[in-house]
Amino acid sequence: MYNSPVTITGRIVDDPAYHLTPEKKDGVMRIRVASSRSYLKDGEWKNSDILYVNVEAWGRLGVNAHQALLKGTAVIIQGILYTNTWVIQEGKDTPDGKDVIRQDNRLRATSIGVDMSFYKVGYKDARPQLASNLNEVELADGTAAHYPSFDIRGKAVQETPSSETVPEQDSQEQQGDQQPDQQPDHEQDRERELVGATAGADQEEAPF
Template identity: 35%
Template sequence: MFETPITVVGNIVNNPFRQRVGDQEVIRFRMASNSRRRTPEGEWEAGNSLFVSVSCWGRLVTGVGASLVKGDSVIVVGQVYTSEYDDREGVRRSSVEVRATAVGPDLSRCVARIETLRRSDTASTVDAPEEAESGDHGDDVGADPADLGDAAGTEALPLTA
């Protein structure tokens, strides 16, 4: 009822790991969101960092498990909360956690190829175009993004990490 929505942009800092909780699966990972700021001299310096644990349930398990690894730039949308626990020495600790509702690559810092997962019940009632079923999306699939232009013939901007 009083969930706190949040969007976090950052990098995955450990390899996502899959767990079974009861009869469900969950994928968890930690991510860091780092800020930078420009000094009066015009140089960039590191700012504050936010580290959060992310849990992905349901349909996110398949996509995150097949797509993301340590170091990937991601955008995570979900509800944030504080988890409290006792560590091995019995000291009370807390951590910021996000239960993700959406996770995706940060396309300002990477290039991604999209594969749509189709439900078996939806696939039988909706006729998909032949090229979508075959995975053939034109000659530019797998091409260097710097070599691709838009429909007007302008060059694509080079990507930086």
Template identity: 30%
Template sequence: MYVTYTTVVGNLATRVDLRSVPDGTPVASFRVASNERRRDRATGSWRDGDTLYVNVTCWRSLAENVHASFGVGDPVVVHGRLFTRSWEKDGRRQSVVEMEGYAVGPDLARSRALVTRTGRTDAADAAGARVAVAEASTAAPDPDVPDTDPPPWATDGGQPAAHYVPEATTPAVGVPAARPAPAEAAVGL
């Protein structure tokens, strides 16, 4: 059997409904409206064409993230498996186009987004890791002592590379500009 994957670009037509199935797995359902735009050659103006409505279902962490991130009217891009569900009502055959969403994101051509990564650990482990990273990153080096130790990537066979130049410091703060947190603090994230 063939599986049809597709991408739908549109706006959320309904709110994201989050529920759980009996085994506790979260599932989110929402509807996306995708309008085509057509140029009317006679008037030279743009007008809306037909609208495609697609019912989308997402599972597990994607369901929770979509529920926390989007509201009615938000521009979205949904990628997933497209299928048709059919049933009979009052002697008439009816069908609806549905999608099982595998990836959902904002349409950045029509909006802006601030990305916040979610962890794969439980909340207590994630909170502890964030505290460890924050404590390690607040231990700023002494501004009066220049940082002359090259990072590991700037070495030639264990010896400092001849082309290594210590990073510039921010004059107002005295902290190296764009210095990442120590690698050992990020273990376990």
């Protein structure tokens, strides 16, 4: 049976979250997108058949999307639907001897774009050794230490992010004179998110 690509359009309903894998060699960006059918009735737009989709993006797509997307952004996403399954309690600890299992359906994105029915956009090339910046695009705040590094082909590399990586350059430009050991509140929140992402499998949320 083939897992065919699907495309959805909608708006992001939660703040994008980025989580490193326990080995910190890769990371995943997660968003929740609401898609619906809109129609005009009595002079007002109505929404029906609302679908909420959990979306994840890995690799450089996840890093770029996390830096660029915000809650409320209208997006167009193409990817593969799959069911993620994880165990929150092993059978040896349950009365009936069966594992306690949780599942959720996810869309693993292969492409993410903003819906240009609503926006005019510029672009900035995120690949190393390439420089193209339309209309001086500024990326959202971010700390390079929270992202893995990727080569020009998008393959993860194990080296520690340095000032030569694109996220680090963007971070330094935006932070200005801020000291490296000082973290704004939203960065501390992201630290707490990362701790939760690598916690044990006894939690209700999937470890990955």
